Amino acid sequence: QVHLVESGGGLVQPGGSLNLSCAASGSTLDQNAIGWFRQAPGKERELVSCITRRGGSTYYADSVKGRATIAKDHAKNAGYLQINSLEPEDTGVYFCAFDSTSLHGCYSTARHYDYWGQGTQVTVSS
Numbered sequence: 001q002v003h004l005v006e007s008g009g010g011l012v013q014p015g016g017s018l019n020l021s022c023a024a025s026g027s028t029l030d031q032n033a034i035g036w037f038r039q040a041p042g043k044e045r046e047l048v049s050c051i052t053r054r055g056g057s058t059y060y061a062d063s064v065k066g067r068a069t070i071a072k073d074h075a076k077n078a079g080y081l082q083i084n085s086l087e088p089e090d091t092g093v094y095f096c097a098f099d100s101t102s103l104h105g106c107y108s109t110a111r112h113y114d115y116w117g118q119g120t121q122v123t124v125s126s
Helices: none
Strands: 003-007 010-012 018-025 033-039 046-051 058-060 068-073 078-083 092-099 120-124
Touching: 003 092, 018 033, 018 092, 018 120, 033 068, 033 078, 046 068, 046 078, 058 068, 078 092
Parallel strands: 010 120
Antiparallel strands: 003 018, 018 078, 033 046, 033 092, 046 058, 068 078, 092 120
16 A cells, blocks of 8 residues: 655745655655645645656646755655745645556646645745
8 A cells, every 4th residue: 555754844034945755655765756735724635746757757836936946756656845935825734645647747647647645835935
């Protein structure tokens, strides 16, 4: 059974940085594309960033483009998301998710992802 656990959330001041981790068990990173989603209060879950199975391609939402970096460490079987220059609009619950069926791409819609972590709260506020 695939199990994903996010960590690294918390309260961060505007302008600060966020470093999230996604530890995986039950499946290896080279078998999955990874997506990072966030859900703000009262809003739908949206993709922030994703990375393909082999890590050769990445995607960033316009809201974080230029501020975010997604990565995966196959040796540690973990995924990472860093966001700099945080804004209050970055507040939300952040989820990592695995897509075990897409061979070459990564997708922005949640329905493509098979496995989800429980989420970690990120609050950007002074």
